[in-house]
Every structure is written in structure tokens, then in C-alpha cells.
Amino acid sequence: MDGLTAIVVKIGRAVGGVVGTLYQAGRDAVDTVIRNVIPFMAFISFIIGLILTTGIGEWIAKGIKGSASSLPGLLLISVVCAIPILSPLLGPGAVIAQIVGTLLGVEIGKGNIPAQYSLPALFAINPQVGCDFIPVGLALGEAEPETVEIGVPAVLFSRLITGPLAVVIAYFASFGLYTSHK
């Protein structure tokens, strides 16, 4: 009888543990969505509304169209974003990348930028990723202050090389992407 009770208790605990984990996971998911995702969606929706209903869209389209629908143009964007002085300023919260991404998305949706360019564009607008966060990121990895001192410029300079390089790789990887539809 004791053995049976032990098994029942064991099964009960295991099931309770799994259900509890799933429930907690759901709570975390909803929490993240409410705190991080929906506020940004609201902000982005406002920007899209502004672009679509006012003349701003046409103005941006003219500016972006030339640079975002050719490889040299995208390279130029990535080099500018990767400049070691600018990149930490453009980084925080990836807000700039998210806004520019949304602007490009609107233009892609309207057909002003070929869909194939979506892939290299994703890299062109984002060579500054994490450039604002290097000291904190290194501290999370328990780096010494000396490492941080060298690590910050090392990453920033590396981006000048790897930022444009990523665009080139993405450009060649984008062959055949959404082109058969045309």
C-alpha cells in the first residue's frame, strides 16, 4: 500500500510540476506581450498611419527608394550606421532599426522597393546592433575592466568591416527570394 501511495504522489507531483511550468510560461508570455510588444505595436501603428495618410510617405519614399533598392545604396546605409561614433547612438533599444525597418516595410508593401531587397535591407539597417550595450554585455559575461576598455573599440571597429560584409552576403543569399512571383 505504501508503494502505491508513493507512486501516486510521484505522478501527482510530476504532473503538477509540468502544469505549473506551462501555466507560468503562459503568464510570462502574456506579461512580455503586454509590457514589451503591444506598446511598440501602438507606436509603430501611429507611425505607419502617419506615413500612409500624409505626404510624409512620398517624401520618405523618394529619399529611400534610390538607396534601399540597390546594393551600393544599402552598403552606404550600413557604412553610415556602422561608423564607430554613430553606432552607439543608433543602438539603444534597436528603436532606430525598428523605425527604419517599418518605413522600408511600408515601401516594400507599396512596391517601391523590390521584395528581394528585404533580406539585405534587414542587415543594412542593423550593423549597429548592440553597439550601445557593449560594456553592459561584457559585464554580464564577467569581463575585467581592462577587457571592456579594449572590447568596446574592438567591437565598434569590427562592425565597420562586418557590417557592409553582412549586406553583401545577404545580397547574394537573396537570389531567388520572391523573384519568381514577378
Add this chain to the structure above:
Amino acid sequence: MIVSGMVAYAAAATVDKPTGFLGSLATAAEDFIKVFNKGGSVLLSLMGGILPTLIVLLTAVNALVRLIGAEKIENLGTIAARPGIQYYPVRYIILPFVSVFMLTNPMAYTMGRFLPERLKPAFYDSAVSFVHPILGIFPHANPGELFVYLGIATGIQQLGYGLGDLAVRYLLVGLVVIFIRGIVTEAITAKMMSRAEKAA
């Protein structure tokens, strides 16, 4: 409620267009509210289209990560710290991928603690560069910065194309890019460290 009622009324109206001073005010007011109506419908399509899937996906992956246990990946960190060229892919492809997937942004960078000092900047560079390419398929890794990917993906969706192709390619190219980034940053760090040692 009031806003949508106003627009419905404006759309149903069959009277002449308002003229004069008050008329231009009325037109301005309508143009003003049009911006937010458009924004509202965009918000609704985002929340109706993406959000339910995202919540379910986040729940599933969160549960998976909890059931596996984040501490299980610590062994990988010690393997990645080994010298030798065959450990480069472990350090700058597998470790960043697994860290970002399991620990998400920003806790993924804590995995750097298993690496020697000279490799930490390169690992950070590699890991942080992966928090966006992963979003197309695993948005749980960095939900706060979803729109880096989603902004452009929304445009693709509007054209009526599937997102799978873009998401997969973004992830794969991301892996190639973080590998290169790790190697380049490691080389630059090594050079700067030896220069600093000489100066000291």
C-alpha cells in the same frame, strides 16, 4: 467609440462639402483623425494577425526552456572556451545560437563568463548580432525588438508572399554573419591587447 462614430457619420453624409472658415476647420479635423483611424486599423491588424500566434509560441518556448533548464547549457560554454580552430564554429555559431535561444536577450551574454578574457568581446559581438536574425522563427528570444524583422516582414505580407523564405534566410545568413563577426572581432581584440601590453 466616439472616433469611429464620427467617421461613420462623415462617410454617410451626403450634404455639400463644408466651405469657408468653419469648413476648412472641419476638413482639417477630418484629416487629423484620419491619421489615427489608419493607425488604429494597422494596430488592429497587427494585434489580430500576429499577437495570438506570438502568445501561444512564447508560451510553448518558455515552457520548453523551463523544462530543459537553462543551466544545462553551461557545459557548452566550457567546450567553446577550448583553443583550436575546430572550436571556432562552436564558439561563434552554436554557443550564440543556444544562448540566445535559451537565455534570450540580454541574459544570453552571461555565457561569456566561461570564455577567457581575450574571447569575451568576440563572443558578445557574435551573440548580440544574433538577437534579430533569430526573430523570424523564434520571436521569444527578443520580443521587445520584434519590429526590426516584423517591420520589413509586414511589407512582404502586404504583397501576399509567405514569410517562411525570408525568415529562414534571415536566420541562416545571420549564422554566417555572426561567425565572421566573431572571428574578425577576436582578431582585432588580439591585436589591440598585444599593443596595449607593449605600451604598458
